[in-house]
Amino acid sequence: MGANTSKVGASTSTAQQQVYTPQTQIDFSQSLVSQLESSKETDYVTKENAEKFIEKKVSQRLSDLEVETLKKFESTLNNSLLSDDDNDAIDELSSSSLNRQIESLNKKLTLFDQLELQKLEKYEGAKGKSDNKKDDGNVSIKAKLTECLLANKGKPLNCYEEMEEFKKLVMG
Template identity: 40%
Template structure:
């Protein structure tokens, strides 16, 4: 009595997983060597994944090394161009590049011009001071006619500015 259900239903009570199995017209024949190789292989999905990652890493490293060598070659070329011995080099498009030698020469020229300007300015100030001290000495000597020792201080200042 209890082994069978009391009512018969049109739908089955148990649900089963249905698997699609295609009906092939041709049977796939695998050789015995291929089957043996697949059975004896130690490769798993994890191993295949690791090998794929290693392959990708190697390719990335190769590409990075290639890019690095390209960048270094470009840098070396640019560095050589910037340290040319020529003063100015005309390029095909008409622009000029200055080398370090020409820049150093320009700096030296500007320094020499600045030194000449400062020397000339210093000479002018010295001559003004000399003229001022000279006029003080002359005025003192005129004021103290016959008493030159009273103008000793002015004389010393004048002598310092001359030497």
């Protein structure tokens, strides 16, 4: 690359014109010959035009391939997506069935919470009856511990102080 640019002037002066003679007679019309001789396009311009033409064809083919690939991808994607039809064999995985399952689980959670509240109210009522028999000091400590444990279900360490008071009551 660097060697050719420094010798451009020298190579053009030493370039020779070569003439090839065909084995068969070739006749060109005078208009074609005059058009070729009057053409202002050089080899460089012709080469550039050919490269532009090739680049245009390659980019066109690439864009066609891209469109084709996108169509194949979309069709594959659409075929693989789950349908919302109730008659579909994969109904248990469709979004509508998942929504129904979520709703049923929410209903079950609501029922569970209601049962927990009923148990708490029932326990509070039973506790009130048994507390009347005992003195007020013991009842208040037991009540505090019970309420704390029920309020902090699964986190008994949050009720450490109430547990210590209850231990003192039981031990002493």
